[in-house]
Amino acid sequence: MELLAARGITKYFRDTLTLADDRVSLSLAEGETRAVVGENGAGKSTLARVIAGLVVQDSGAVFVRGRRVRAGSVREAEAAGIGFVPQASLLAGGLTVAENIVLGREPRLLGLFVSRRKAYIETAMLIERFGFRIDPDALVSSLSSAERRQADIARALARGGDILVLDEPTSILSESESERLFELLKRLAKAGKAILLITHRLSEVLKEADSITVLRDGAVVADMLTKGADEAQLSSLMARRKAEGRRSGSGPAASGPIGAGHNDFALEIRDLRLAAGARPLSLALSSGEVLAVTALAGNGLGRLENFASGMEIPREGEVLAGGVNLASIPRGKLRSEILCYIPSDREGRGLCLPAAMRDNLLILRRREFLERDWIGRKRRDSAAREAALRFGLAADPRQSAASLSGGNRQRLLLARELDRPRAVLVLAEPLQGLDLASQAETIALMRDLAARGSAVLLLTSNIEEVLSAADRVMALYRGEAAFEGPNEGASTGSKLLAAMTGSAVGSVA
């Protein structure tokens, strides 16, 4: 029996000029596991968020058991039975698993007092029934990423019920952890739950899903059963018409970003010299793509950061955003509308330590908020508090940035820069100072922004970060590209390492 149906979902993001979903339809039956696959930026995450009520679609509707679910209401979606597991965990680190699971609908004694015992029992029963391996009394901040994922799913089950929508659930898990997660999902499917699995890992799809919906550039290009499908067929379906097609602008309006930057790469670097005597560097990023560049200190990563962020105007070569030279864009406009930039020099460039947290947070939205220091102080404080809380930073917005710990300073930066998708993201060492769980969440968020149309240039000295986040990778050595290629996991890691230490110069793939 058909449990969930999405019909003609269409969503256009004004801020990145991206048509994320174009008349997408799919259906899901009891006990069915359906995978939604597609490249980055194909519209998978947006579709999931529409179904979960997090994003209001421009047209189309979601039906559960034939009844239409009101658009843009998480509460209604949950009431209809849809539980959503986002890419970045929504759990509160300071609470226990049980407290998180009952959050907002706590069992009460005499309708008045929150009953921890009832919450514990309720959670324990849920955990028991589906064979989760987590302790309801454990603090979420003490969980590993795999355990956290389980808790996420338990939360979604407790809140929704019959339908689980999982957005890239394995992106931060190891292979064995992923396998265990899929065992759990199989048990849930056997119990009659319908599962919608958003992923770009085709091996998972072929092994775990019953049916597959393939998205490309926001539109459904195939709807099939897993039986008989193979990886090559799926990849060719997913593969976007290559850059030539997009650059000529001959594709339909639905393909990729629309508007000013349509004919160009989101970020393009031409003939930049990063070190004296080095060969000039060129690279190009399409929207939805994550390119990670790594290097050891002193090999040009810092210069690249300065050029890509427009902090330094190159004498040779040029940096283009959406086809426009960065130097010709007024800096205020660049930073508030086009470029999101997390500098590696957090204290010197990223934050104004003596200034209040709220000024650090709202400076890019200063047209809206910095107008009045006296008037509207409350509105600003609450906006700042809200923005900070989304990144797990619970602090008084009036306190100075200097009073925050290193990790919280980083959260403050992330909260300011990653609050909404922009055309270009230049992120230099974005994970410095963060604990492991926050690192994983930040990477998931980065991927999510890419999925919503941002082009991400990740600059980091940490190969692990590169491998966990990037589509394409590049290593610099003495200011030159020593390796460039797609991210193929561990093997790419060793190639990067060889290239950045200078033992494989010249092997540009």
Add this chain to the structure above:
Amino acid sequence: MRRIAALGAALLFAALYALLASSDPHTAFLAFFVGPFSSSYSIYALLESSAPLLVCALGACIAFRAGAFNLGGEGQASVGTLAAALAASALAGAVALPPLIGIAAVILAAAAAGAGLALLSAIAERRTGAQVMLTSFLLSQTAIIAVDWAIGGPFRDSLSNLLAMPAIGSRLRLPLLALPSPLSLAFPISIVLAACTVFFTKATRMGSEIRLLGKNREFARAMGLSPRLGAWALGISGALAGTAGAFLVLGQSGRAVVGMTGGVGWNGLAVALIAGSDGLGALPAALFFAWLDSGSRQASILADLSPDASSVLKAVALFLITAKIAGPRLKRRPSSGAGAEVEV
């Protein structure tokens, strides 16, 4: 609170100084502390003399907030006096012009001259990276020499024995508010300007941006704040110093005299430091300085205290207050660093 305590300490020092330096401590004491308030005339005189000081201090406050050390207040006030005198003589023939509009035009001319001089530093910084602290000082010293030459040379009033330009017609002088005292419209204007400064720094976007620029330039650039923001702050700062020059010319003396700024720019800097670059604090600080000036002048006339006493006392007050400001900062730094390390 700390500032008030420091001012109290400075006064204590003043008393001690009068006690030691004068052969007639009692008279000196009275003249110094009570003299400035002994008559409505001397109170009004004190207020009048605080006006240019306050306006210069406001300019310094805005520059300090933007992290631009405008040390050229003296020169900017100086070009302000020349510009005011020239504008007034140019407008002397325009009888049809309502006096208040004429005065406003003269003040604006002086402000523009001060702003122009200050902006040269901003341009030099933008083009070559030259430090504002150096260029503003050097340009100002040069400007003072040029202005003194102009006032004492080509524009000099040949009928007068003074090294001064011709007196300005009474129509363009600032109206006096409490005859026979020298209190003029300058004082109320300076209060309004102080209020405007407070509003500008605390309640406008540019004011907030200037504050952030002053705290971290690199941050301001990375956040895409306008690269001209610092120049704006310097320009406003110079315009206020120039306005102080106009007050001097249009007030009691009624003409531009060689060396008439008499340290108003430097004292404005000191007042801004005492006020912690806060426009609201600049008013009491400027009045305090005016009082020290007036007190030591009276004490030097009525007793045998040196008229230089005020300079010594100003230096002491400045020393005490800036020491108080630096103290806790030096203490805070290592502890916050350690805290960050522990929490990371």
